[in-house]
Amino acid sequence: xxxxxxxxxxxxxxxxTAHKFSSGSFAEGRIAAKAAVRYVNDxxxxxxxxxxxxxxxLEKVIYQPLENYRVGRNEIxxxxxSPSYLLPIQGLQRLEQLMDEYVGGISTNYMTNAVMxxxxxxxxxxxxxxxxxxxAEDLHQLQRTWELQHRLLASESVTRHTLFRxxxxxxxxxxxxxxxxxxxxxxxxxxxxxxxxxTGEWAMEKAPVHHIID
Numbered sequence: 330x331x332x333x334x335x336x337x338x339x340x341x342x343x344x345x346t347a348h349k350f351s352s353g354s355f356a357e358g359r360i361a362a363k364a365a366v367r368y369v370n371d372x373x374x375x376x377x378x379x380x381x382x383x384x385x386x387l388e389k390v391i392y393q394p395l396e397n398y399r400v401g402r403n404e405i406x407x408x409x410x411s412p413s414y415l416l417p418i419q420g421l422q423r424l425e426q427l428m429d430e431y432v433g434g435i436s437t438n439y440m441t442n443a444v445m446x447x448x449x450x451x452x453x454x455x456x457x458x459x460x461x462x463x464x465a466e467d468l469h470q471l472q473r474t475w476e477l478q479h480r481l482l483a484s485e486s487v488t489r490h491t492l493f494r495x496x497x498x499x500x501x502x503x504x505x506x507x508x509x510x511x512x513x514x515x516x517x518x519x520x521x522x523x524x525x526x527x528t529g530e531w532a533m534e535k536a537p538v539h540h541i542i543d
Contacts, residue, residue: 397401414464
């Protein structure tokens with residue numbers, strides 16, 4: 330469970346480590362799922378109190394992409410390009426390209442720097458603004474839309490952590506071209522972030538590494 334009570338995460342959502350990779354993330358997913366079930370069972374009959382208005386407001390937000398598509402679909406006569414909405418695959422392609430080109434992807438031989446990372450954050454901000462114009466033709470595409478929303482948040486977190494950590498700790502996974510060396514004196518630590526969803530601001534800090542000896 331993360332710092333938000335009842336919120337469970339796995340993979341990049343609980344911190345990046347090169348040795349974890351895909352199989353480790355899958356294992357974390359199983360652990361998180363089992364822990365979430367135990368958490369719900371432990372609650373018993375205790376339930377969160379949500380007002381009818383909160384429920385309706387959230388429902389409107391969740392299903393808005395379906396409405397965007399219903400209204401805008403008549404504006405195109407062929408293809409999938411619309412002046413009114415973006416499809417999930419189009420948003421995903423934008424996200425993949427900007428992360429690849431600016432945040433140490435394969436097209437740059439996993440190399441990035443502060444200038445590229447800051448430009449990547451600018452492009453991520455533009456994509457975040459466009460998320461309100463997503464269109465989904467069915468429930469499957471609606472799921473894809475919200476998966477993209479979650480990937481976008483994770484991508485911004487990765488970008489901000491890479492920018493904050495001024496060293497190259499995992500050669501082969503990404504390189505900071507402006508900080509090519511390992512810097513244990515300043516960066517043998519965890520980097521922690523806190524996102525304020527109301528203001529959109531990120532707070533970054535360091536935390537010491539504590540070694541446990543049995």
